[in-house]
Amino acid sequence: MNSTRRGDIIVRALWSIPLSAVLLCGLAWAEALTLNQSPAQPSEWGYRPAEGVVSPTDPPSFSWRPADGLTWEIECARAQDPHESVYRASGIEFSVHCPPQVFGPGQYTWRYRGRDRAGRYTNWSQSRSFTIAPDAAKMPLPRRAELLARIPTTHPRLFLRPENLPRLRALAQGEMKAEYEALVRQCDRILADPPPTAEPPKYPPEMERKSEEWRVMWWGNRTYTIKALDSAATLAFTRLLGGQEKYGHEAKRILLECAKWDPKGSTGYRYNDEAGMPYNYYFARTYSFVNDLLSEDEKQICRDLMKIRGDEMYNHLHPRHLWRPYASHSNRAWHFLGEVGIAFLGEVEGAEDWVWFATNVFFNVYPVWSDDDGGWHEGTSYWASYLNRFTWWADVMREAMGIDVYRKPFFSNVGYYAMYLMPPGKVGGGFGDLTARRTAAQNRQLMTVLATQAQNPHWQWYVEQVGGPDSAGGYIGFVRGLLPAVQPEAPDDLPTSRLFAGTGQAYLNTDLTDAAESVQVVFKSSPFGTQSHGYEANNSFLLWAYGQRLLIRSGYRDIYGSDHHQNWMWSTRSTNCITVNGRGQRKHTATAQGQITAFETTPTIDVVVGNAGDAYEPEAGVELFKRAMLFVKPDLIVVYDRLRTSEPSTFEYWLHAINEFDVGGANHIHVKNGDVGCAISMHCRSPLAFEQTNEYDPNPRPRITLREWHLTARTTQKAKDMEFITVYRPYRTAEGYMGTSGFQAIPGGYLFTASSATGQLTALLPTDDTTTMESGDLRTTGAIQLKLDRPGHEPQILTVAERVSGGRGQMQ
Template sequence: MPTNRTNIRTGIETCSISPGHGTAFVSCAGLLLFLAEVAWAGEPGLNLDAPPRATQKPYSPADGQTVEITPPPFLWVPAGRDSKYVLQVSRSDSFDAPDTRTFSGLRRSVYVPAQSLPAGQWFWRYGVETDRGTRFGRARPFTVPADARPFPFPNWDEAVQRIPRQRPRLFFAGPRLEQVRQWARGELKPALDSLVAACEREVGKELVAEPGFRPRGPDSGPWAVNVMRTTRPPMDVMERCALAYLVTGNDRLGHEAKRRLQHFFSWDPEGPTSFFAYDEPPMWMMMRGTRAYDWTCELFTTAEREAIEANMKVRAEQFLKHLQRLPFESSPYNSHAGRLPGFLGECALSFIHEWPEARDWLEYATLLYYTSYPAWGGDDGGWQEGPGYWGAYMQFALHFVTALRHATGVDLMQKPFFRNTPYYGLYTATPYHQHSPFGDGQTGSPRGLGQVMYVFSTLAQDPYARWHAQEAGATIGADALSLAAYAPALSARSPAELPGARSFPAVGLASFHTALGDKDRDISFLMRSSPYGGVSHGHADQNAYAIEAFGRGLAIATGYYPWYGSPHHDQWTRATRAVNSVLVDGQGQVARRWEAGGRLTGFQSAESGSESGSSAERADRSPASLRSGYDYAEGEAAPAYAGRLERFRRHVVHARPGIFVMFDDLRAAEPSRFQWLLHAYNRIEVVPASQVLRVVNAPAAMDVQLLLPKQVEISQTNRYEPEPEPLARRWENTWHLTASTTVPAHRTQFLAVMLVHRQGQESVLPKVELLQGTGAVGVRLTDADGAQDTIGFRTDQEAQTVTCGGIEIAGRVLALGKDKNGRPVRRLAHPGPPPHEASRR
């Protein structure tokens, strides 16, 4: 990072700028534009405005984006490792406005100004410094709204001065430690007593020896799992003993933490536990060890400190080297690397007053959080790798977010991702759900996310996140993070008042709930069609869905995670055949290929106030009205099939509460047979002489009426191929149903109605009728009292309008609900104008 410190100069004032950010100027009109006008025809090897590769971060702000924070982070595609950049931000797309801001001497392809931008339209561009001057790329417009949150890059002179010179510096600096000690003697005494008792049982135990080098070949995976399972627990105890010593003063536990620190940091940092030999042990060692050392430093002699710190510094430098090699700011799509900015940042905070390089490390780690973090999500808060990995990686991140805020006052929770991501947990991994799709670790219970949600609730003062933590039964007070975030004054609030549907388009997720927060009434639907595809800990599950009701899984994602790339994991868990999607001639989507992704092409919720419905109906925003509307999601997954499909558009209309009408429009490059998949915990009943499928997981049940194609071959099995390896520990078979077309064809359509209900209440389900209109197909749902819903899907993509069930529409999907008297009560049209009655000719 550059560390030159200078001033921003204007004709009116001089204002200081954060160090480490390069040289910045605000020019008078046209003063600096001569740099851009220098003749550089034929400049070798310079490619400005290059499209980002799949493994590179896109330009940000994007063209026309309305940002949430000011200033926004600026990201561009690198021009080369040794390039020096210039960034310009202006009110004018010609960059000749008086308030044009120019930042020069930048060594990285990301930048965050130290001053906010006023509301209004802005333009930005980047340039590369050459021997002939600066060559600029094109202007990109963006808008700063009036309510944008200020989020300038920190002034590090001021931030570092706030970090205390005395220890502890991590989490419990200053008066926070005394407050925690008071809680430990009072309301948190049971949790701390439990922590101390657990630590006492570990005192003096033999410690695991330094592992050897990782083998190659088929033994590599099991070996790595064994190393993690044998080295992580004693390192966890190291941190817990140090925490117990810090809070309670238990000297015996302090010395146990010291014993473990000296043992683990005697391992050769250039040997088998080097980051570049096998990254898991050194990352865990530094994560736990940095904190434990900060809290027990007073127990070490000068010579002992020198030995520990020398080892730590080598390991921290390895983290930095790996981040810079990628480089993380433009190419962060390496799962394990996502932990390193936080680990490096914590280490920098701990040694900020001892190691001169720690300041640059802290600035760099924070810059990555401001700009490129996370790799696996966007501003909407979604996460590519599934709730299991989200929970783990948020634990890693929140330690740094919390430590940085406590020590310096720099609040990373202002970042849109961090403010929105608790709702990813709330909507996709509600505490009473039975499993956690989609991604590795999906068989785990969402209750394991409770502690992360507690920390989010404190940092964001979010009562809905606190509700999740309470419902999950999160244990608070026996670990550093929850102690640091302990805030008993915040009350939980049920999410029942939140919208029932939410989307996370950056990762292609759409979530519907009928009664979010109420286990006994809630029916949920989750669909995924991710632009990331099946890379990293994501799966080849584009256009897959899952359904849960009353806390029980009905349509589920299957497969276990013995270790990354195990035969079961590779051939089943992350394969399309493990989820509720579609195969083509028995073949699924391509896993672990960047271009083999999907995307969420449509989303609409009853609460969104869409264009459909009369003005009177749109004005009725009562809870009863909103809960009885329609939700809609649409995904396209054809690119995931490596050329076998030209189209796989999945449409889902949720007729609240708990009826899902799904239409799949498939077109293959060659005549093919298509397999429609359904997975469940229990055997699926196939009603004889029909295409009705019944799923029961008491007290929940679901009838699936597969209306199209009219003839399919149905089979099911409860076997995995291959079975999970023994390292998966306890595992259970699930059931896997296939409904296959019988004749090869270029095109086919599946139309299914999922009727979710409480077991024993089948009599209240509506009658389902197939509708085949002009250029559209659909269903009519008729309740016992005569109320009806007509839901149709366009099949003719060329016609200006199509009709289905007597309703005309110009868009792709229509839905019209009428009460028993024939009065319209709910409407949906996507996209386009509301549906209306077709003229009777």
């Protein structure tokens, strides 16, 4: 049939359709739904699995951009046959989904579309390919009805099931009698001095938010709430084990007194979440533990108020947390909501939704501040605080739903974070809020749980080194029962340094077994940026040596978001980093991203390279900021900085220490802390002007008396390109240090040499990426190359090949 005849037939067919039908068809076409597939922003969870990702879980967890008023359909196919679906699900409520079945190893594609209430579909999304590894952890999420059916219909439901009570009672009189008797003594102390139960006050109208008076009341209401309701939970649980009836009756009294508090008052979740969160989960535990002593009317009182409190949490978290999960407090609130939902399942309207939402968060959007490599963006203090609380939810999920959360790949690596950042004996927990005085021993309780659950002998060794196993005590420790033994094994077979690519941090150590014998460099250039509690500037670093803090990040959080916290600690000026024309990186934002582009570790040399040029305020005009750290273990650290700006600029190199710097001639600096010191030599083609002070800008509140020292080396000549070569030599003061260093400009960059007790270092340091540099047996184009000559050894040559780091790798 020719094209003219075919066109005539089509026209005649169209004319035969009634006009009304044509108009309706046109209207439907005009209202067709178009899927918003715009790229994810740094503050968003992103499309997962992203194109080309290898999923460490089977099935993977899927995530896509949400849209109001739509339910979702997802389709997966094998990559070699994309037209044949291997998995399809529709009517999905959230914009995340974990299938209830495993797929098996192989290559797959996935796509999704939406459906509105009128039954209209959007277009299908673009297809994305992913691979499931042969060793992927099998973690399907049961369907909603099946999941909820696993939860007991009677009480207790949190931490233990009704059918497990006889076993726990037997343990209380047998192998765990000592732990049970400790609970009895705790209950007797509570009875002798019951906690107050009057409702705590709200803030007076004239009180200034974040003032000192506000801080005392804000935190005080939290501790007051915990004392009352955790006491009640302890009493109620101990009575379940066979304790005296008076424990249960006192628990009931405290519960019902606290039930009189205004659910949206001083302990309301939205009014003060630091009081609201513990109220909700401790109340739920007590309710479940003491349930058989409550009358129907008393149960209804509890249900009515927890309906209000649960809805308040749910409405705040749902659905926002599934796509924008980078809110610190929300990352514990979701599993506390899950506890409340389980306690009141089948008794409070909406509890099923709370449980299902919390379970979806775990399977699809957790952990937030990390990656499968086990790092943690917010620092060791928040790592321990948040993961310790998460282990409660892990216990609850195991008992109530039969789900082993520790099968997630994250938990096979998370213990290395503490091991590498805080070797035994270490004081100082790296970057992040509230870490400066943290000790390795404070990691003991969490590491006990992680080592046991992962059956990791290295982590168990760490536990033994920092004080031995700690089961947490109280009813939490009791329900964990007799943890299976793990044989400790020293980390002698591990490299002493490690990169945590997901959080953009590298920990370079000379010794993992004893901080007093180790030199450590901590380096950050993070795809998480400077957001939340991990706010320090990218390409900044910290230096410890032989148990002492030498170069630090400075300041003291007097209260979160205070003038000092925001304008000093969140500023690039507070870190060992570089500002340009007095301007630093964007403060406290996910958009100020860095990237670790190279990492190498050997027994003698470690190298890490970061790129943070895009993290700076636009006004700074920074086009490039690469920082390379070359660590010749244990006594020579070379930091090579390359900067380029859009206009001639001045550059300020910042260093911070506990004690005053001794600034000598020829750019030589010394800093000491106790019996440890560091000699610093700064090489720069521009003359440098030095200033130092022990004042902050601005200072913390008067109750904080801490003062640290801040040194600034400022270039006195403006330039669009600038390089710094800075040599750090940590040493014990009783032993001193040795070595010289120098550089000369050659085509394409610098020839740098330095001697130390370890040997002679020669390095080619490029200033551009295209010129070939040569010196002796070294030759490189655009990449750092170094050679270490040691007596009695073959020369070691290392070329530092930069690459794009893995980062979070999911925000497509």
